[in-house]
Amino acid sequence: MPAAPDLPARPVLSPEVAEALAGGRPVVALESTLLAHGLPRPENRRAADDVEAAVRAGGAVPATIAVLDGVPHVGLTADEVDRVCADPELAKLGVRDLPVAVALGRSGATTVSSTALLAAAAGIDVFATGGLGGVHRESVDTFDESADLTALSRTSLVVVCAGVKSILDVPATLERLESLSVTVVGYRTTSFPGFYVADSGSALDWSVADAAEAARVFAARRELAPGAVVVANPLPPDQQLDPGLHDRVIAGALAAAGEAGVRGKDVTPFVLDHLHRASEGATLAVNVRLVLRNAELAGQIAAELAGLSHR
Numbered sequence: 206m207p208a209a210p211d212l213p214a215r216p217v218l219s220p221e222v223a224e225a226l227a228g229g230r231p232v233v234a235l236e237s238t239l240l241a242h243g244l245p246r247p248e249n250r251r252a253a254d255d256v257e258a259a260v261r262a263g264g265a266v267p268a269t270i271a272v273l274d275g276v277p278h279v280g281l282t283a284d285e286v287d288r289v290c291a292d293p294e295l296a297k298l299g300v301r302d303l304p305v306a307v308a309l310g311r312s313g314a315t316t317v318s319s320t321a322l323l324a325a326a327a328g329i330d331v332f333a334t335g336g337l338g339g340v341h342r343e344s345v346d347t348f349d350e351s352a353d354l355t356a357l358s359r360t361s362l363v364v365v366c367a368g369v370k371s372i373l374d375v376p377a378t379l380e381r382l383e384s385l386s387v388t389v390v391g392y393r394t395t396s397f398p399g400f401y402v403a404d405s406g407s408a409l410d411w412s413v414a415d416a417a418e419a420a421r422v423f424a425a426r427r428e429l430a431p432g433a434v435v436v437a438n439p440l441p442p443d444q445q446l447d448p449g450l451h452d453r454v455i456a457g458a459l460a461a462a463g464e465a466g467v468r469g470k471d472v473t474p475f476v477l478d479h480l481h482r483a484s485e486g487a488t489l490a491v492n493v494r495l496v497l498r499n500a501e502l503a504g505q506i507a508a509e510l511a512g513l514s515h516r
């Protein structure tokens with residue numbers, strides 16, 4: 206049988222990321238969908254640099270992930286980040302979309318699900334994002350549940366996030382994370398964070414006191430079963446979105462999405478964009494802030510993990 210054509214489905218590592226991984230030094234994966242589809246242009250470009258800087262401040266090398274011309278890249282050059290942030294037509298790629306982009310030579314931003322897959326394939330143990338996707342409100346009618354959840358059930362890495370996006374059905378999402386056996390720990394809290402707000406109103410069973418504990422939980426999980434450890438890192442209450450404004454603008458954004466008939470993978474970007482405009486930039490500022498905090502904590506956890514495996 207002839208050999209299958211050699212498609213570059215394996216991720217290509219930037220020199221800095223490749224060197225760090227080869228030397229056992231800490232690396233943190235970053236997704237590109239939140240840049241391309243979650244934040245408006247041109248603010249997304251500055252956020253991309255600031256998030257990478259936050260990972261470095263935490264003690265790790267950043268590896269922003271995207272697919273460019275059919276090649277999955279782990280660690281982007283400044284020009285490549287420009288491409289991700291500038292192109293309004295860039296595709297949004299979940300796990301199921303990756304093979305199409307690779308085979309047809311397309312470009313796209315990676316979501317939590319596909320970033321986690323590519324990061325783990327590259328040997329990266331820690332990933333920072335804003336908020337996970339999850340079960341949408343009214344999912345009983347729409348069946349809209351993010352592929353992030355099933356991806357995390359089978360991908361071994363730490364995901365640092367501020368909970369799940371508060372446009373979702375948070376209790377239902379936590380139930381699905383339980384069914385899927387995804388480990389969830391709060392960072393210094395047993396209240397599940399609410400993305401823009403510190404507390405979603407749902408409780409967690411477990412919390413970790415510091416980055417070292419988070420690293421130890423992941424080390425144990427990796428030995429026991431494949432799958433992710435979600436480290437839920439809340440904003441401090443004095444940095445959260447005003448909860449009254451939060452509830453008002455979310456109700457408006459979900460209603461607008463319903464009226465516009467938005468479906469599928471367009472729902473989350475539509476709602477986030479509506480929120481940024483309806484709150485006159487308040488949700489944007491808070492979204493960037495929580496991503497930066499998650500990136501720094503992820504850097505610290507990656508540094509602790511690298512220390513554990515050197516013992």
Ligand code: PSU
Binds near residue numbers: 351492
């Ligand atoms: N976190 C943010 N902004 C975002 C996202 C996460 O602060 O835009 C993205 C992630 O890429 C996540 C996606 O995987 O939203 C979820 O999209 P969906 O609901 O269509 O699965």
Ligand code: MN
Binds near residue numbers: 349350352469470472
């Ligand atoms: Mn969806």
